[in-house]
Amino acid sequence: MSTLVEVTDLIKTYGEGEAETRVLKGLDMALQEGDLAALLGPSGSGKSTLLTILGTLMQPTSGRHVMLGEDLTRAKDTALTEFRNRHIGFVFQFHHLLPDFTALENVIFPTAIAEGRETAKARSRGEELLERVGLGHRMDFRATQLSGGQKQRVAIARALMNQPELVLADEPTGNLDRESAEQVMELIGEINAQEKTTFLISTHDEKIAAACRRQIKVVDGKTVSS
Numbered sequence: 001m002s003t004l005v006e007v008t009d010l011i012k013t014y015g016e017g018e019a020e021t022r023v024l025k026g027l028d029m030a031l032q033e034g035d036l037a038a039l040l041g042p043s044g045s046g047k048s049t050l051l052t053i054l055g056t057l058m059q060p061t062s063g064r065h066v067m068l069g070e071d072l073t074r075a076k077d078t079a080l081t082e083f084r085n086r087h088i089g090f091v092f093q094f095h096h097l098l099p100d101f102t103a104l105e106n107v108i109f110p111t112a113i114a115e116g117r118e119t120a121k122a123r124s125r126g127e128e129l130l131e132r133v134g135l136g137h138r139m140d141f142r143a144t145q146l147s148g149g150q151k152q153r154v155a156i157a158r159a160l161m162n163q164p165e166l167v168l169a170d171e172p173t174g175n176l177d178r179e180s181a182e183q184v185m186e187l188i189g190e191i192n193a194q195e196k197t198t199f200l201i202s203t204h205d206e207k208i209a210a211a212c213r214r215q216i217k218v219v220d221g222k223t224v225s226s
C-alpha cells in the first residue's frame with residue numbers, strides 16, 4: 001500500500017486576538033490507498049475543520065498537506081480547484097441535492113457545470129452509478145420524492161462521478177435513522193472494497209465508526225490512530 005494523503009504538524013486557528021481559538025494543534029495523519037477510515041471525536045473537536053483542509057477547501061494556518069505526491073500547502077487556488085475536481089469527492093450530513101432535479105440530474109449536474117455541457121458519457125456514468133448505489137429504479141424521481149437514505153445514496157453516487165481517489169464524508173449518517181445509516185455504511189464498504197476508493201468518514205457514532213477498518217480520533221487538536 002502506498003500513502004494517498006498525508007498532513008504533518010497541521011495547525012488551524014480561527015479568529016484573532018482574544019477571540020482566537022486553536023482547533024488543530026500540530027495534527028499528523030496519513031491515509032493509505034484503499035483505506036476505509038472513521039474520523040471520531042466529539043462535536044467541536046475539529047473533524048469538519050480537518051475534512052475541509054483535506055478537501056482543499058481551506059488552507060491550514062500552518063503545516064504540510066501532500067496528496068498523490070503533490071504538495072498542496074502553498075498551491076494556488078486555480079490549481080487546487082482542478083486538483084479537487086479530479087481527485088476528491090464530498091458527502092455531507094445534509095445531502096445538498098437540488099430538490100426539483102431528478103436523482104440522475106443531481107448526480108451529473110456538477111460534472112456538467114465543470115465541463116460546460118452535459119455529455120452522453122457523463123449521463124451513462126451517472127446511470128451506472130445510480131444502479132451501483134441501488135437506485136436504478138429511482139433515476140427519474142425528483143430529490144423530494146426520495147427517502148433520507150436514498151438521498152444520501154444519490155449524494156454518494158454524485159461524489160463518485162469523477163472517479164476520485166479520496167471521498168471525504170462529513171457525518172454522512174448523522175441525519176439518518178439507524179437502519180438507513182447502516183445501509184449507507186454497507187454501501188460505502190462495498191464501494192471501498194470493489195473500487196479501492198479511499199474513504200474518510202467523520203462521525204461521533206461509535207457503531208458507525210466500527211464499520212470502518214481504521215479509527216482515527218481527534219483528541220485535543222491532534223489525532224490518535226488505531
Ligand code: ADP
Pocket residue numbers: 014015021023041042043044045046047048049050
Ligand atoms: P466538529 O466537526 O468536530 O464538530 P469543527 O471543525 O466544526 O468541529 O469545529 C471545531 C471548532 O472550531 C469549534 O469550536 C467551532 O466553533 C470552531 N469553528 C469552526 N469553524 C469556524 C469558523 N469558520 N470560524 C470560527 N470558529 C470556527
Ligand code: MG
Pocket residue numbers: 047048049170
Ligand atoms: Mg462537524
